[in-house]
Amino acid sequence: MSGAPLVGVLAAGSALAACAGVASAGRLPPLLPADPTAVRSRRRATRRDRRARRKALHADVPQLLDLLAAGSTAGLSAEASFRQAVSCLHGPLGEDLGEVMRSVDLGVPWREALSERVERTGDPDLARTVAVLARTEALGVPLRDATRELAAAVRDARRAATLERARTAPVKMLFPLVFLILPAFLLLTVVPVLITTVRSID
Numbered sequence: 001m002s003g004a005p006l007v008g009v010l011a012a013g014s015a016l017a018a019c020a021g022v023a024s025a026g027r028l029p030p031l032l033p034a035d036p037t038a039v040r041s042r043r044r045a046t047r048r049d050r051r052a053r054r055k056a057l058h059a060d061v062p063q064l065l066d067l068l069a070a071g072s073t074a075g076l077s078a079e080a081s082f083r084q085a086v087s088c089l090h091g092p093l094g095e096d097l098g099e100v101m102r103s104v105d106l107g108v109p110w111r112e113a114l115s116e117r118v119e120r121t122g123d124p125d126l127a128r129t130v131a132v133l134a135r136t137e138a139l140g141v142p143l144r145d146a147t148r149e150l151a152a153a154v155r156d157a158r159r160a161a162t163l164e165r166a167r168t169a170p171v172k173m174l175f176p177l178v179f180l181i182l183p184a185f186l187l188l189t190v191v192p193v194l195i196t197t198v199r200s201i202d
Contacts, residue, residue, distance in 0.1 A: 053092045054123070060093040061125040062158075065151035068129075072143035078133055079110050081143060096121060111137075125154050 067088055071081030086097040096117055103113040111134060118127050132150050136143045 054121070057092040057096065057121060058123055058125065060089060060091055061123065061129060062151050062154050064089060064093065064097075064126075065129060065147045065154065068133075069144045069147040069151065072147065078137050078143050082110065082114075082133065093126075128154075 064085055067085035068078075068081050071084045072078075076084060082097075083101060086094065086101050089097060097114075100110070100113045100117050104110040111130070114130055114133070118130050128150060129147075132146045133143070135141060136146050
């Protein structure tokens, strides 16, 4: 046998022996440990994405209420109005409610599927929307009036919260103004004048 084929046979035999050794050991070689900094960065990014998603979902609830009121005005039932509203929504709320409707198409009662999704999201305004839908179906109250009133109440509450945050903004700005901005301003304006005055006196 010539030298080149013999080298090939030996290399193949070595590879098979290595694979057999790994298989007989019953485990793969240990992986390198993950970088802790990279892991923490991924976790922070995941938390930021979750907060942004919850915020976007929370912002679309009044639009859902308006769509429910429009469907009820057009003569649709509560379930039909909800289905039509979901088809018009986009973003995280539309995605979550789209999953609800897929569960309904598979045979799950729509109010039960919606309640489970609301419990998972934990949004208070969406929970109030589900309560309104249940109340209108149980008592026969017009969905149009109930959803419009709830949409107005939700918008008023959010407007009040925004005004409250605006009123507290000056208090939050006081610390950086006193301890950061004013010292820098004095350092750039008053101190050069004092130095010039002292030099002129000397």
